[in-house]
Amino acid sequence: MQQSTIHYQAPAAQIAASERYKVRINGQPVFVYGSQGAGYAMLSAEGRVTVEIEDSQAAEQVVVRPLRHAIQPIPDGGVLRFEAEAPIKLSVEFNDNIREPLFIWINPLEAQARPDPADPSVRYFRGGEVHQAGEIVLSDGETVYIEEGAVVHGRIKAENASNIAIRGRGILDGSLWREAEEGGKRHLMMLLAGCKQVTIEGISVIDGPTWHVVPAGSTHVAITNINILTYAGTGDGIDIVGCEDVTVDNVFVRSKDDCIAIKAVDYFHPAGLHEVRNVRVTRSVFWNAEWGNALEIGYETRCASISEVEFSDCDIIRCEFEGYESGGTFTIHNGDRADVHNVLYKNIRVEDSREKLIDIKVQFSQYSKDAERGHVRDIRFEDIAIVGGLLPVSIIRGYDAGHRIEQVTISNLTYRGEPLRGANEAKMVVELSKGIQFVS
Template identity: 70%
Template sequence: MLQATIQSSFPAAAIEASDCYQVRIDGQPVFVYECQGAGYAVLSGSGTITIEIETKDCFLEAVVRPLRHGITPTQGAEAGKVLRFEIEAPAKLSVEFDGDIRTPLFIWINPPETEVRPDPADPTVRYYKGGEVHHAGEIRLQDGETLYIEEGAVVHGRVTADGASHIAVRGRGILDGSLWRENEGAKKYAMMLPARCNGVTIEGITVVDGPTWHLVPTACSNVRIENVNVLTFAGTGDGIDIVGCEDVTVENVFVRSKDDCIAIKAVDYFHKAGCRDVKRVRVSRSVFFNAEWGNALEIGYETRAETISDIEFSDCDIIHCQFEGYESGGTFTIHNGDRAVVQNVLYSNIRVEASEEKLVDIKIQFSQYSRDTERGQVRNIRFRDIAITGGLLPVSIIRGYDGAHMIDGVTFSGISYLGEPLTSTNAAKMVVELSKNVRFEQ
């Protein structure tokens, strides 16, 4: 067994702990925050660790997701209120008791930091110390600046940048947007909005409870988002929106969002930077929990550019994609509502634990979000090694707009439901209209 290395700090006394959950890691208490009833614990570490969870109320059963970890927790003898299991850290987990997915416990264990902490005295560093609550307002980064949020720090504020180069947001602390509930004027603000920037790094932090979209790189290039956690219950609280960007890497993130978890767009809602093309986006090794609205992995609806191309989602876990009820929600979705040519998209090695509305929803359409008069194109979309491991198999829809705007080239290979291969549109419960070259390969 590996020797575990765990790092965690308690926040200031002004932050109230969850009254539903207590967590111990290898016997040591870990602070559990609360957000809209859900609990979350944030730490960093590596090696084999033992997690013990004590709940306020008794429970009969518990599930630890993603299921690929193969965790079979054991209940203690403490009147059905204690759960124990081992995990190899780092890991990002959702622990759900008696089927309650509204108020689960999230345990996010990031890898230890490899970079040296910046010097708080450095004039290019905005340093927020752990164990304190900071009311920062807008933090506007300039060329070469680093925002560092130390573990145990809670920063109430938002982060912006315009035209900056080589900026970074790092640390293991929390950027909290909950004060918007007391400030009507803050409801329109994204939590993190770097615009027209080159060289953006967002690493290690947790972003919670903002009023609208959370991480929104816009018209940027060379963006890296890694080891980040996003938790939001707002009705339009997208997790990560990649807007008119190129050369973007998203890796090892956890997003629980009531709206889109990941959305790739070309639009100028938040910044008048123009609707630039989107190129070369990679999302990998991440966990997504899509609640009642929106989609898990979305391209669209706003596609006001010439091309959105070379997009890859790989080695991810969709632990929930809840039922929306407005006929637009889904797990793998491309909603081309404007003029763009959306092409060369790959979904690979993805595990879907629960998809309650549509599994695949690919459409060229005119929607409430459309602004372009010309409809676009969708072509060369590939699904490879997709496993639906639980729940009912939902319907899928592939639908073009008309004879001049058809979906062209959608390939499925290695698609399975509860271990059984899906080898045809009928087996996959798939409706195909105004489309061509839709194939299932062995």
């Protein structure tokens, strides 16, 4: 067994721990944060680790997701034990209670040296402390560094800044903002408008009042290894708004609204009306809770073009039932004038989708502002495996004869290992569309 390397720092003593769960990694106690019934534990490690969980409710049934890891906890005298290869991001669920999961985020060790706290271009938040930061505004060349074990109550904003970074292994916590802003103006947890060369790496963004990580009208944005946990209505995880050249890699998002949303809109900044091009989301885990969608393009598409978008090698561990006829796992809701084209979904595992699987529409919605309807074309689904749950319905629907959905190719779509070779087998409704093809 490969020897593991672990880095862990506990939070400040005044942080409330989960009342239900206790966790040890390689025998070392790891703090479990409590968050509206759920618990989450985090540290940094590489190599084979032993995870031990004590559950005060002594659940009889335990499922560890993503299922592809094939982790089967072994009960031993009130302790659940399993091994895993770190880094890894897991959701542990007890007795099918999806409102009280335990998230275990074992992050990669930091590859880059920590910045110098004395550097005037660095906002350094030390571990083991609680920081009341308010609004943090970044300028050219500046870095926010949140050390492991730090909890920062605040939000981050940058406008027309270049070469900025938000890094670390600590927590950006929005719960105090959310409580203070209910019924009033809701601030984003992170708004980076008109920026260039942006790095967001390693931190966890927790329980904000609305959208959490929002690059708007920005270019060359790298979002890597972050964790997002949201509970508020409209609590989107990552909103990529009017951006070019964006990568999202190795993230964990549990959100009450869209996990990933790609848009062009000026709700929070005029820069968000730019075209969208070259966005890649890969190697990530998503849980879409009661509202919204898992992987969404739309509804607000107020630009000429949204193109060159790829979602690959991801696990959708849940897409919960929304009930408003708009939710889904893979969704393109073109509510404005954009030409949405060249979109690829590849090598994605779907574990529990209680809403639509594929939902592609050109439509006029409550969010629409443009008078002209847009287009959706050249969409590919490759190696999509529905590995659990029921087979959800899918809908592909254009707006009218001049705004059809065109050229959608579905290759190797399977349900519990069996191929789905056509629209009927896939429970797919197709209207005002052409060139919809299933390929074995």
